[in-house]
Amino acid sequence: MLLSALVATVVLAHDSLAHPPRPHPDRPDHPSQSPRPWGFFTNNTIYQTTGTESITYPRYIELTDGTIIATSSLSGHSPNYFPIFESRNGGASWKYISNLTDQVNGWGFSAQPALTELTFPLGGYPAGTILGTGNSWSDNGTRIDLYASTDRARTWKFVSHIAQGGRPNTTNGATPIWEPYLLPYEGQLVAYYSDQRDPKHGQKLAHQTSHDLHTWGPVVNDVTYELYEARPGMTVVAYIPPLDQWILVHERPIGNSSSYGVNYPVYYVMADSPLDFRNSVGRPIVINNATAPNASPYVVWSPVGGPNGTIVVSDADRRQVYTNTAGGALDKWEEHGTPAGAVYSRAIQIFKDRPDSLMVYGGEVYDDFGKGLHVPFSATVVSLKKTLRTKVDAFS
Ligand SMILES: *[C@@H]1O[C@H](CO)[C@@H](O)[C@H](O)[C@H]1NC(C)=O
Ligand SMILES: *[C@@H]1O[C@H](CO)[C@@H](O)[C@H](O)[C@H]1NC(C)=O
Ligand SMILES: *[C@@H]1O[C@H](CO)[C@@H](O)[C@H](O)[C@H]1NC(C)=O
Ligand SMILES: *[C@@H]1O[C@H](CO)[C@@H](O)[C@H](O)[C@H]1NC(C)=O
Ligand SMILES: *[C@@H]1O[C@H](CO)[C@@H](O)[C@H](O)[C@H]1NC(C)=O
Ligand SMILES: *[C@@H]1O[C@H](CO)[C@@H](O)[C@H](O)[C@H]1NC(C)=O
Ligand SMILES: *[C@@H]1O[C@H](CO)[C@@H](O)[C@H](O)[C@H]1NC(C)=O
Numbered sequence: 001m002l003l004s005a006l007v008a009t010v011v012l013a014h015d016s017l018a019h020p021p022r023p024h025p026d027r028p029d030h031p032s033q034s035p036r037p038w039g040f041f042t043n044n045t046i047y048q049t050t051g052t053e054s055i056t057y058p059r060y061i062e063l064t065d066g067t068i069i070a071t072s073s074l075s076g077h078s079p080n081y082f083p084i085f086e087s088r089n090g091g092a093s094w095k096y097i098s099n100l101t102d103q104v105n106g107w108g109f110s111a112q113p114a115l116t117e118l119t120f121p122l123g124g125y126p127a128g129t130i131l132g133t134g135n136s137w138s139d140n141g142t143r144i145d146l147y148a149s150t151d152r153a154r155t156w157k158f159v160s161h162i163a164q165g166g167r168p169n170t171t172n173g174a175t176p177i178w179e180p181y182l183l184p185y186e187g188q189l190v191a192y193y194s195d196q197r198d199p200k201h202g203q204k205l206a207h208q209t210s211h212d213l214h215t216w217g218p219v220v221n222d223v224t225y226e227l228y229e230a231r232p233g234m235t236v237v238a239y240i241p242p243l244d245q246w247i248l249v250h251e252r253p254i255g256n257s258s259s260y261g262v263n264y265p266v267y268y269v270m271a272d273s274p275l276d277f278r279n280s281v282g283r284p285i286v287i288n289n290a291t292a293p294n295a296s297p298y299v300v301w302s303p304v305g306g307p308n309g310t311i312v313v314s315d316a317d318r319r320q321v322y323t324n325t326a327g328g329a330l331d332k333w334e335e336h337g338t339p340a341g342a343v344y345s346r347a348i349q350i351f352k353d354r355p356d357s358l359m360v361y362g363g364e365v366y367d368d369f370g371k372g373l374h375v376p377f378s379a380t381v382v383s384l385k386k387t388l389r390t391k392v393d394a395f396s
Helices: 003-020
Strands: 042-048 054-063 069-074 082-089 095-100 111-119 128-140 139-149 157-165 177-185 189-195 204-210 220-225 233-240 244-252 266-271 298-302 309-313 321-324 332-336 350-351 354-362 377-383
Touching: 054 350, 054 354, 069 111, 069 377, 082 128, 128 177, 139 177, 139 189, 157 177, 157 189, 157 220, 177 233, 177 298, 189 233, 204 233, 220 244, 220 266, 220 321, 244 298, 298 350, 298 354, 309 350
Parallel strands: 111 177, 233 298
Antiparallel strands: 042 377, 054 069, 069 082, 082 095, 111 128, 128 139, 139 157, 177 189, 189 204, 204 220, 233 244, 244 266, 298 309, 309 321, 321 332, 350 354, 354 377
């Protein structure tokens, strides 16, 4: 512990003294300028961690009026909670507006947040209500709980327990649940999550739906693999309008086996309905039959890039993004460099009214977790069109 604290101090000093931020000719904004509202910029700090704090697993929702509400896993508190930030100018400036805290279990909000906005009234809550969830855990179990805010994320109220499982334990045979993702869809709220409770699967991906936010329907499988040891995890879902299809990305580790050099290869399934992924066969993302993204993927879609727009995927280990302008065709994935850093469960975002703006959230990578590096929670915005022409190693 002492050694890693020492190493962290040396690394920080080295970084800040020897490598001051330099302007980059290809970037409209660079770290020495303050970000312009709705502009392009790199590593704009949302929140600087201190002490034992560490940021991973960023998540966000863009509200109907363009306001961004962002959060992340924040470790280092007991109990932990999700810090909530707001930007009204495309990530150029941020305000720390509230904490989403566990109000019912006494376990804290340990990790894995998700946010959404109700786009229709549901369960007595008006359209515009912001919903938040995450994993609340202790030695007594894992709980995915739903909270609502009717005042633009300033205050939060517990609504319901969506699902619960055994204590956190990633060994096959244990029964926890993990990693929720929320989607309001056709008069209901869909809650996706990773599920170790089914004895047929080390882990699977499933969802439950609610028509009133209080009661939840049966567990419906989204992604299962016949092989018990396969542990599909970390659902993120996006809609692809030109195809009228939905895409669900996930990681698919199998024991310690590796594929194209990675242990948590990223797979995707596509379906006509976000409630009906179970018959789609998982396909791996591989670029040029050589490179594969690794772990905790995120997916968004932009109309930029051609008749099918662009599917953009992020992974946990690399600075680049993975793109597909051919409607998800298996052999048409590309990789492109970004100036942003790699982050464990890195979220990416396309602004609804600015489809060329790709925001990449910053934080710490999995292997550095707990080392006290204090990589800030940050936002980078790049042009997607330009990114589609950027070489994979342009920023390395
Ligand atoms: C969030 O909680 C922390 C720890 O209790 C506190 O220091 C901070 O002021 C809170 N922030 C907001 C915006 O409520
Ligand atoms: C776990 O459950 C036991 C028995 O109900 C209880 O005494 C204990 O306080 C619980 N611990 C936590 C962290 O909830
Ligand atoms: C984790 O789960 C495995 C499989 O059920 C079990 O053997 C092990 O004891 C569990 N570990 C803890 C710390 O609960
Ligand atoms: C993979 O796991 C098996 C069984 O747990 C173990 O025997 C083997 O050494 C592991 N292989 C690697 C490369 O870690
Ligand atoms: C992909 O690469 C492997 C190993 O280099 C090779 O055996 C295989 O033929 C390649 N497949 C295609 C479709 O190029
Ligand atoms: C768009 O996607 C559809 C469905 O996958 C595919 O048939 C078509 O070839 C794609 N168009 C282009 C330009 O890639
Ligand atoms: C942005 O921050 C990441 C750390 O998250 C760092 O790796 C990367 O080099 C930074 N980008 C630039 C252009 O400074």
